[in-house]
Every structure is written in C-alpha cells, then in structure tokens.
Amino acid sequence: MDFWQEANSVNDRESLSNFLLSAARDFTDNPEGWENADISALLEAMSAWVSDCDEVFRRSGKPLPSGETWATVAKLVAAARVYE
Incomplete structure (x- = not known):
C-alpha cells in the first residue's frame, strides 16, 4: 500500500498508530519524498x-x-x- 492509500485507510486508533509508524519509517527511508x-x-x-x-x-x-x-x-x- 502506498503512503496516500495508507493515509486514506485510517479509520480507527490502531490504523492511525500504524500509519504514524509507517510515516516515521518513510521519513527515514525516503527523506527526499518529504517537502x-x-x-x-x-x-x-x-x-x-x-x-x-x-x-x-x-x-x-x-x-x-x-x-x-x-x-x-x-x-x-x-x-x-x-x-x-
């Protein structure tokens, strides 16, 4: 699932927590993708x-x-x- 798909699938506390962890990993692994x-x-x-x-x-x-x-x-x- 790509970053925006994951963001759009957040619908409860657990999925938000997972999204935030994914965002942290993405920031570390893909810093050029962050404005x-x-x-x-x-x-x-x-x-x-x-x-x-x-x-x-x-x-x-x-x-x-x-x-x-x-x-x-x-x-x-x-x-x-x-x-x-």
Missing part, C-alpha cells in the same frame, strides 16, 4: 493545510471534521511533544 524535512516546517505545513482544507473535503464529498476531531489532533501533537 518538510524538520518538525517546524512539518507543523507549519500542517497548519496551512488545516486552514485551507475546506476545498479538499468539499471535493471529496465528505463533511469537514467536527470540533472534537480537531481537538484530538491538537492533543496528539501536544502529547507527542513530551511523550517518550
């Missing part, structure tokens, strides 16, 4: 995508995620900052 090569650039790109994602969801026919979904993503980033 944002450090955490600061990656977080800025994530912020930009979140700000602009309305059109992505509109074209896919899916609703914009709920407030709780966004809060969970924020908690994920905050926790990863200190979690070992």
Whole structure:
C-alpha cells in the first residue's frame, strides 16, 4: 500500500498508530519524498493545510471534521511533544 492509500485507510486508533509508524519509517527511508524535512516546517505545513482544507473535503464529498476531531489532533501533537 502506498503512503496516500495508507493515509486514506485510517479509520480507527490502531490504523492511525500504524500509519504514524509507517510515516516515521518513510521519513527515514525516503527523506527526499518529504517537502518538510524538520518538525517546524512539518507543523507549519500542517497548519496551512488545516486552514485551507475546506476545498479538499468539499471535493471529496465528505463533511469537514467536527470540533472534537480537531481537538484530538491538537492533543496528539501536544502529547507527542513530551511523550517518550
């Protein structure tokens, strides 16, 4: 399964955990495939995508995620900052 297919197949906590591990491996094994090569650039790109994602969801026919979904993503980033 390619990177985007794996991202699109995330539908629960376990598949998200597996995707994140796969992303970490891909970053190590395929650094030239990553436009944002450090955490600061990656977080800025994530912020930009979140700000602009309305059109992505509109074209896919899916609703914009709920407030709780966004809060969970924020908690994920905050926790990863200190979690070992």
